[in-house]
Amino acid sequence: MAAAIAIAVLGASLALNGVFRGWVWLVPAITTVCIVALVLAVLRTLRAPSLLTALGGLVALVFILDFTFFRQQSLAGFIPSGATFDTLGQFLRRAGDTVVSETAPVAPNAGIVFVACASLGLVVVLMDALAVPLGMPATSGVGLLAILVFPATIKPQGAGLLGFLAAALGFIVILGCSQWFAPDSRLQSDNARGTGQLKRSVVIGAAALALGLLLPLAIPGFERGTFPVGSRLNPWGVSNGLNPMITLGNSLRNPTGDGRFTYATSSTAPVYLRSVTIDKFDGDTWAPDDREASRRIGPGRMAPDYPLPSELVRQLTVVDTGQFTSPYLPVPYAPTAVNGLSGRWSWDPATLSIRGEDSTTRNQQYTVYSALPALTSAALAQANARPTSISQDFIQLPSNVPDIVKNTANTVTAGANGNYAKAMAIQDYLRSSQFSYSLQAPVQGGYDGNGMSVLADFLQQKSGYCVHFASAMAVMARLKGIPSRIAVGYAPGHATGATVAVAGQEPLPEFAVDARDAHAWPELYFEGVGWVAFEPTPSRGVVPSYASDPVAPGGPSTKLHEENLTPGAATPAPSVPAVPQLAGPGAGSGSGAGSWTVLYVVAGALLLAALAASPRMFRSGIRGRRLRPAPSRDSAALAWAELQDLATDYGVPPDPSETPRRFAERLRNSVALGASDDVGQHAVASLAGDFERQRYGPPDGPARKSAEQGDRTAAVRIAAVRTTFRRNASWFAAFRAEWLPPSLMSRRRR
Numbered sequence: 112m113a114a115a116i117a118i119a120v121l122g123a124s125l126a127l128n129g130v131f132r133g134w135v136w137l138v139p140a141i142t143t144v145c146i147v148a149l150v151l152a153v154l155r156t157l158r159a160p161s162l163l164t165a166l167g168g169l170v171a172l173v174f175i176l177d178f179t180f181f182r183q184q185s186l187a188g189f190i191p192s193g194a195t196f197d198t199l200g201q202f203l204r205r206a207g208d209t210v211v212s213e214t215a216p217v218a219p220n221a222g223i224v225f226v227a228c229a230s231l232g233l234v235v236v237l238m239d240a241l242a243v244p245l246g247m248p249a250t251s252g253v254g255l256l257a258i259l260v261f262p263a264t265i266k267p268q269g270a271g272l273l274g275f276l277a278a279a280l281g282f283i284v285i286l287g288c289s290q291w292f293a294p295d296s297r298l299q300s301d302n303a304r305g306t307g308q309l310k311r312s313v314v315i316g317a318a319a320l321a322l323g324l325l326l327p328l329a330i331p332g333f334e335r336g337t338f339p340v341g342s343r344l345n346p347w348g349v350s351n352g353l354n355p356m357i358t359l360g361n362s363l364r365n366p367t368g369d370g371r372f373t374y375a376t377s378s379t380a381p382v383y384l385r386s387v388t389i390d391k392f393d394g395d396t397w398a399p400d401d402r403e404a405s406r407r408i409g410p411g412r413m414a415p416d417y418p419l420p421s422e423l424v425r426q427l428t429v430v431d432t433g434q435f436t437s438p439y440l441p442v443p444y445a446p447t448a449v450n451g452l453s454g455r456w457s458w459d460p461a462t463l464s465i466r467g468e469d470s471t472t473r474n475q476q477y478t479v480y481s482a483l484p485a486l487t488s489a490a491l492a493q494a495n496a497r498p499t500s501i502s503q504d505f506i507q508l509p510s511n512v513p514d515i516v517k518n519t520a521n522t523v524t525a526g527a528n529g530n531y532a533k534a535m536a537i538q539d540y541l542r543s544s545q546f547s548y549s550l551q552a553p554v555q556g557g558y559d560g561n562g563m564s565v566l567a568d569f570l571q572q573k574s575g576y577c578v579h580f581a582s583a584m585a586v587m588a589r590l591k592g593i594p595s596r597i598a599v600g601y602a603p604g605h606a607t608g609a610t611v612a613v614a615g616q617e618p619l620p621e622f623a624v625d626a627r628d629a630h631a632w633p634e635l636y637f638e639g640v641g642w643v644a645f646e647p648t649p650s651r652g653v654v655p656s657y658a659s660d661p662v663a664p665g666g667p668s669t670k671l672h673e674e675n676l677t678p679g680a681a682t683p684a685p686s687v688p689a690v691p692q693l694a695g696p697g698a699g700s701g702s703g704a705g706s707w708t709v710l711y712v713v714a715g716a717l718l719l720a721a722l723a724a725s726p727r728m729f730r731s732g733i734r735g736r737r738l739r740p741a742p743s744r745d746s747a748a749l750a751w752a753e754l755q756d757l758a759t760d761y762g763v764p765p766d767p768s769e770t771p772r773r774f775a776e777r778l779r780n781s782v783a784l785g786a787s788d789d790v791g792q793h794a795v796a797s798l799a800g801d802f803e804r805q806r807y808g809p810p811d812g813p814a815r816k817s818a819e820q821g822d823r824t825a826a827v828r829i830a831a832v833r834t835t836f837r838r839n840a841s842w843f844a845a846f847r848a849e850w851l852p853p854s855l856m857s858r859r860r861r
Contacts, residue, residue: 113152119281126274161244172232248289375611375619381603384441388462390596494637505594513567520587541647594636747805750825756854775799791835794828
């Protein structure tokens with residue numbers, strides 16, 4: 112059983128390929144799973160109590176994880192010490208940052224691989240406890256489901272067929288192993304190990320597979336393709352709002368545009384709505400820093416912790432979030448006050464991001480007052496003083512910046528004098544014709560995310576979406592000494608054609624945004640001016656007027672964007688470069704798509720029919736094995752067991768305290784059999800007599816030989832009883848007995 116569980120867990124873990132980049136994580140995963148399973152097997156062989164066996168498995172998990180990941184910090188290489196726990200904290204923080212700031216496939220750093228191995232080891236202990244001491248091997252599949260759910264919700268391609276089939280095969284092995292050593296007493300009498308159990312396991316596995324294929328048809332979120340590689344539910348996606356950097360790509364790739372909300376603004380320029388600021392750079396990835404110690408409660412009055420110029424442009428924005436749900440509040444930058452919120456909210460003076468403490472954005476209607484510096488290219492060109500009014504965290508860089516990033520920053524800004532000129536050079540380079548906007552190329556190329564290695568791949572491939580462009584500009588700005596950060600939120604969206612009445616104002620034009628408008632853009636700090644937004648992503652959003660001139664030779668024109676994104680005009684659809692589509696289910700259009708749809712409908716109907724017929728087929732299989740003539744079998748006992756199950760199916764179950772003769776007498780007097788049916792009456796009496804002679808007669812006497820001769824007619828007698836039952840039963844009772852037989856739920860011992 113331990114080997115079966117190890118096979119199942121490792122098979123299901125193959126679905127993690129694509130969550131992690133490459134296969135480096137597989138070796139420690141195999142080591143962890145096999146060691147834990149081996150220790151559980153040894154302890155059970157030594158007849159250790161179940162609780163002690165489970166504890167032994169957990170101890171083995173601690174030792175193998177310690178030996179694999181913390182050998183240098185441990186006593187004797189596998190016993191935890193104080194230094195081990197310090198390193199463990201670093202690993203967990205690293206894993207947390209990876210989850211928050213990266214998208215699949217992520218680099219298999221030690222922290223995230225440690226978490227994966229620990230989780231797989233715990234699943235082994237859980238499944239072993241369910242399968243052996245608790246005697247619920249089928250329920251152990253919950254552990255495999257837990258492994259598959261994670262890649263199914265993270266990877267753009269789903270869990271993947273390889274991991275799903277490997278997990279299904281492992282589950283069948285577990286069921287077969289459990290039936291081999293704990294067979295169903297209704298099938299055999301003297302053999303401690305059941306034969307034909309693999310077939311039963313295959314039937315159960317096929318039924319589970321059919322259920323897995325059909326269940327998505329009834330669950331919202333599986334609109335396209337087939338399980339497990341089609342569309343899927345995404346608990347961290349747009350239905351729960353915007354979780355920075357991990358779901359931005361998935362949100363943009365969402366064709367349905369979930370998470371819709373509306374806003375109306377007095378601004379004459381397109382409005383970006385910021386949700387959260389990504390400003391922490393730990394050397395590998397960007398991540399948000401919520402600054403818990405400095406957050407302030409109540410956004411009714413807000414001000415940044417850095418000085419602002421005297422000339423400000425003020426605007427008013429009214430937001431209705433509807434069903435959009437997120438812990439961070441989308442607001443135009445820079446908010447000075449937010450009114451109308453329900454619940455408790457806090458804000459960060461360094462970034463002015465607003466977060467709910469006991470509330471979310473769901474069903475919120477609020478008014479945002481904001482003030483921005485009056486920015487011009489001339490004013491920014493003169494703001495070259497060394498930044499002293501903000502934290503140096505915004506200029507921090509790791510020591511392992513790839514050479515391609517450094518060389519690109521130096522080449523692009525060569526000859527640029529001043530921070531503004533350098534910022535414009537970087538923006539114009541990223542918006543030039545050398546780069547293309549693509550949602551699919553990063554996924555297909557394996558560099559989706561915002562880590563340093565991802566950034567290096569992006570600058571080499573020159574194709575990506577807003578996360579890559581924003582990260583590239585922010586990192587290159589820091590390399591040139593300009594403080595930077597990344598804002599995550601929403602591009603201006605599109606006009607709905609409606610207006611919103613606001614007291615003391617002319618009716619304001621209304622705009623709508625959804626997941627497809629999710630966006631990230633860099634903000635650079637200029638001393639005496641404040642944080643200034645730039646737009647390096649081609650074909651997305653709008654380039655601000657202060658950053659639209661000059662344009663790099665061959666770069667895209669921004670006039671079209673500005674004209675079409677002013678309030679009251681519709682936003683044009685981004686001109687995304689065409690990306691070759693992968694062939695497969697759901698691909699194509701016209702008659703091809705229709706053909707796939709017909710095939711899915713037919714396949715679904717066939718699977719549904721097979722699932723509905725599985726109880727009848729399973730029951731027929733049990734009956735056939737019992738009545739199949741074979742030497743050296745307790746044939747009379749098997750025929751008697753079949754008679755008892757048949758009577759149970761038609762509403763006359765046996766009583767454990769009854770003798771065979773008493774049960775036969777009660778059955779012959781029942782309505783189900785009918786007192787006037789001589790054939791049925793004779794068949795029951797003959798089956799009871801054969802069972803009594805074979806069970807209680809001498810081993811080698813004439814009675815036993817007579818019982819062996821009666822085996823030839825046992826199938827005929829059972830058929831006669833079954834025919835009589837069907838004739839006397841109502842249509843509902845006959846349907847239940849044949850298609851939903853109650854005897855399948857019985858675990859009687861003969």
